[in-house]
Amino acid sequence: MTRGIRQGVFAALLLAAAGAAFAQSPARYGLGRAATPAEISALDIDVRPDGAGLPDGSGVSSAGATIYASKCARCHGATGKEGPNDVLVGRVPGDGFPFAADPKVPHTIGNYWPYATTVFDYVRRAMPTTAPGSLTNDEVYALTAFLLHANGIIEAGAVMDKASLPKVAMPARKYFVPDTRTQTAAKPKP
Amino acid sequence: MKVTRRDLIAGAAGAVALARTAGAQTPADPTKVRGTPPRALGDRASTARVQRIVRGQVVSSTPLHDLMGIITPSDLHFERHHGGVPAIAPETYSLLIHGMVERPTIFTLADLKRFPSHSQIHFLECSGNLGRTAGPETTPGMLAGLTSTSEWTGVRLSTLLGEVGVRSGARWLLAEGADAAVLTRSVPIEKALDDALVAYGQNGEALRPEQGYPARLFLPGWEGNASVKWLRRLEVSDQPFMTREETSKYTEPFANGTSRQFSFRMDARSLITAPAFPNRLERGWVEITGIAWTGAGRITRVDISTDGGATWAAARLQEPVLPLAHTRFRHMWQWNGGEAVLMSRAVDETGYMQPTKAELLAQRGPGTATYHLNPITGWVVQPDGRVVYKEESWA
Numbered sequence: 001m002t003r004g005i006r007q008g009v010f011a012a013l014l015l016a017a018a019g020a021a022f023a024q025s026p027a028r029y030g031l032g033r034a035a036t037p038a039e040i041s042a043l044d045i046d047v048r049p050d051g052a053g054l055p056d057g058s059g060v061s062s063a064g065a066t067i068y069a070s071k072c073a074r075c076h077g078a079t080g081k082e083g084p085n086d087v088l089v090g091r092v093p094g095d096g097f098p099f100a101a102d103p104k105v106p107h108t109i110g111n112y113w114p115y116a117t118t119v120f121d122y123v124r125r126a127m128p129t130t131a132p133g134s135l136t137n138d139e140v141y142a143l144t145a146f147l148l149h150a151n152g153i154i155e156a157g158a159v160m161d162k163a164s165l166p167k168v169a170m171p172a173r174k175y176f177v178p179d180t181r182t183q184t185a186a187k188p189k190p
Numbered sequence: 191m192k193v194t195r196r197d198l199i200a201g202a203a204g205a206v207a208l209a210r211t212a213g214a215q216t217p218a219d220p221t222k223v224r225g226t227p228p229r230a231l232g233d234r235a236s237t238a239r240v241q242r243i244v245r246g247q248v249v250s251s252t253p254l255h256d257l258m259g260i261i262t263p264s265d266l267h268f269e270r271h272h273g274g275v276p277a278i279a280p281e282t283y284s285l286l287i288h289g290m291v292e293r294p295t296i297f298t299l300a301d302l303k304r305f306p307s308h309s310q311i312h313f314l315e316c317s318g319n320l321g322r323t324a325g326p327e328t329t330p331g332m333l334a335g336l337t338s339t340s341e342w343t344g345v346r347l348s349t350l351l352g353e354v355g356v357r358s359g360a361r362w363l364l365a366e367g368a369d370a371a372v373l374t375r376s377v378p379i380e381k382a383l384d385d386a387l388v389a390y391g392q393n394g395e396a397l398r399p400e401q402g403y404p405a406r407l408f409l410p411g412w413e414g415n416a417s418v419k420w421l422r423r424l425e426v427s428d429q430p431f432m433t434r435e436e437t438s439k440y441t442e443p444f445a446n447g448t449s450r451q452f453s454f455r456m457d458a459r460s461l462i463t464a465p466a467f468p469n470r471l472e473r474g475w476v477e478i479t480g481i482a483w484t485g486a487g488r489i490t491r492v493d494i495s496t497d498g499g500a501t502w503a504a505a506r507l508q509e510p511v512l513p514l515a516h517t518r519f520r521h522m523w524q525w526n527g528g529e530a531v532l533m534s535r536a537v538d539e540t541g542y543m544q545p546t547k548a549e550l551l552a553q554r555g556p557g558t559a560t561y562h563l564n565p566i567t568g569w570v571v572q573p574d575g576r577v578v579y580k581e582e583s584w585a
Contacts, residue, residue, distance in 0.1 A: 032295040040288050043423050049432050099443035100555030115432045122434035125372040132370045179453040
């Protein structure tokens with residue numbers, strides 16, 4: 001065998017080895033299919049604190065009160081304070097944060113929720129529990145306006161829409177702090 | 191016919207044998223009757239009664255006191271859901287990954303299974319895993335049965351993210367379920383790229399519906415709620431979404447007047463599962479056994495006290511001691527009939543030691559939410575051998 005052929009065989013072997021390695025773990029497997037914009041928007045219902053994801057539409061508290069009375073009050077009480085399910089309405093004097101000290105203060109939208117956008121996001125996806133996902137965007141804006149007004153956070157006539165809702169400042173926002181424990185757990189060796 | 195005392199005893203024994211086998215049709219002598227043929231699907235022994243503890247509409251607990259070893263049988267894995275258990279046809283299932291990615295992609299279940307698969311044994315614990323108002327007649331499962339250990343099989347989330355191409359600046363992922371709560375949690379990208387799985391297998395077979403069939407997110411060592419079940423969508427973002435489950439719920443008020451958010455990791459904890467209520471001890475040697483686990487890696491030590499925490503001795507850890515999984519411990523103890531208070535405390539590889547209730551209360555205050563409470567727990571052995579939960583007041 002000439003030196004040239006030997007080198008050629010060696011190079012071929014190297015290539016084959018590289019090919020085998022590539023077959024072991026490629027950067028991509030080429031699985032799945034491209035999602036179309038329509039497929040994404042059909043599922044993409046989340047709303048972020050900066051307002052990203054909020055749909056068109058609007059609502060005011062008075063309209064929300066009517067919907068609340070017919071679709072929500074039986075589980076959350078006539079004014080949002082009575083239950084039997086989660087208490088939605090209530091403020092703490094001076095907007096304090098007495099929850100660690102006093103187990104009897106219910107966590108409400110007015111005294112505990114740090115972001116107003118969460119009200120829209122959660123009500124739209126999960127309420128009422130008997131017909132989740134059944135409310136129109138206008139209904140959800142109206143209910144959000146009603147709950148924020150009932151909690152003394154916005155004025156009676158304030159219109160909630162994708163521009164105004166992210167600007168609503170929540171009293172409890174300043175009390176939330178990220179976990180300071182070390183987040184990365186000891187990694188299990190694969 | 192004259193009935194003798196001997197006949198009476200034999201008759202009574204016969205009645206006992208019948209009572210034991212009633213409904214189960216077990217013969218008095220199994221060596222004299224041919225047994226049943228093979229069956230496509232097995233059952234538990236008809237006398238082995240074991241079941242979850244169902245509380246209301248959204249929770250059922252693992253009967254930890256009935257289990258051995260570290261693996262939780264899949265049909266006894268605890269449940270916690272916010273909109274019931276959805277029924278999802280595997281052929282219509284799909285997972286959408288979009289947001290800050292190069293290639294928004296839809297994966298079918300078959301696609302997910304074509305990726306390299308990983309199997310990992312891990313615990314999954316609900317962060318609200320403590321019955322704070324439990325009375326003496328509380329079993330370990332009733333007290334803290336929202337933790338289970340399974341072998342989870344799936345594709346690494348890092349593999350899927352490599353497939354779709356994460357854009358620079360991505361910091362968080364929103365995980366969304368296909369249940370009636372359309373439950374959502376934000377997950378830091380570091381965890382997604384570390385050991386997170388999109389799991390479709392549980393203990394060697396498909397996930398149970400209660401655990402997220404056909405596919406779920408699984409975040410080893412982290413609070414159960416973040417491991418979103420029935421996973422339908424992952425959206426990559428540069429910021430958290432502040433969903434209801436990470437603001438209104440699953441946050442912990444602290445005595446310093448703040449609320450801790452994104453407290454994902456489960457801290458080290460142990461629980462004696464026997465003897466405990468409703469066991470009754472006989473004098474002599476007793477095996478004290480239970481489970482310990484930590485979201486920080488491996489359990490390195492479990493101490494046992496039989497005198498209410500005055501003195502401690504190291505228990506034996508049963509192999510395998512796996513990271514982020516239940517570890518079984520045991521300790522032989524001689525009970526001579528006096529009152530005793532049995533306790534266990536876990537230490538993990540970071541040196542963290544399971545706290546007392548007093549330590550937790552000092553940090554959290556009596557009004558804190560139920561999340562991430564991992565106190566040392568006691569069981570009182572009464573002089574007559576009865577074992578009851580050592581009641582604690584949290585208010």
